Amino acid sequence: MGHSSKKKKRGGGGGGGGRSKGRAPSKDHTSQSANDDIELSEEITALCAIFQEDCKVLPGSPPQILIKIRPYSKDMGYEDLDVSALLHVRCLPGYPFKCPKLQITPENGLSESDTNKLLSLLRDQI
Template identity: 25%
Template sequence: DVRQEVAAVASVYGDDCHVVCGFPPHVVVHVRPRTADDSSQQFVELFLGIKASSQYPKEPPHVYAVESKGLDENRQTYLVSSIQNKAKELSCYPMLVTLCEEAVEILSNMNHPAGDCPLCLYPLVQEDKDGSALPFMKLMSCYHCFHSDCIMRWWEWLQNDDTDSKKSSTAVTTEVIHASEGLDLSSSAKHHNVSQHKGLCPVCRKVFDEKDIEHVRDLLGANTSKLVC
């Protein structure tokens, strides 16, 4: 029974499974690699959509990506097409759990940073003169990865730029207050304050946490102790 199969997916994946419709089956499953128990070793994840018609399982379901982290367009396309091909192979058989497990397996094989550092445009995973890997880190909010020293240099520039902006704004506010002596200005104008700049991923602009920067400090140790956040 198809409804029982949908219930099985919900049972296996628990809170990571959202049942959009019991019949025809339509589920969205939050899929992670097998290293997901260790967040520091997780570089990819996917919200996988599986939507079938009333002819399921005779007619294979449509597989699509709702949202992903750490996957570029090529890897996401490969993952979805691979699962879709698996669905065609399993036509006429119950397959929902199998398709999700296939996604987990592929994600596990893809669970590594790929491509270049978006800041310096050099490969993320490369070897230095001693033959050891250069340190890199990911932002927890979006899983974009950078060389650790690159993201720290960028963060330092960001904070310096924010400090300069605050100084400029303070100077302008002081001039306004002096020029308006004797006028009845609102307290908000007199006590203008610039909100603290929040760190945004330089690739996707999602807000990242202070813990991301602290993670880089741990990686680089004394080399970053002079950088101010």
């Protein structure tokens, strides 16, 4: 447990709070990969909180994430649209500076061309 107390002191006080601090390229590269792992696990935790049972994490290094995606919205008359797809995210070593690999598997009511459209939209977002 000695590590965590040492790191806190080095933060320079001032409440920490700002997530942007972790984004800056750090000078000592030894802790970089540990920081990336922490950042990734925080992101995975957030994804699981958002997607809940629709999000599955496959253990490994780096982990892979499977997310079932479907139209969002209860009040816009979408619930009769039984459409869903499986988004497979593989984070590469060096994430978040390297883009994750994305793959979409259509499940209900999605055509191949819709799937490809979805994938290219996602890639634009990255």
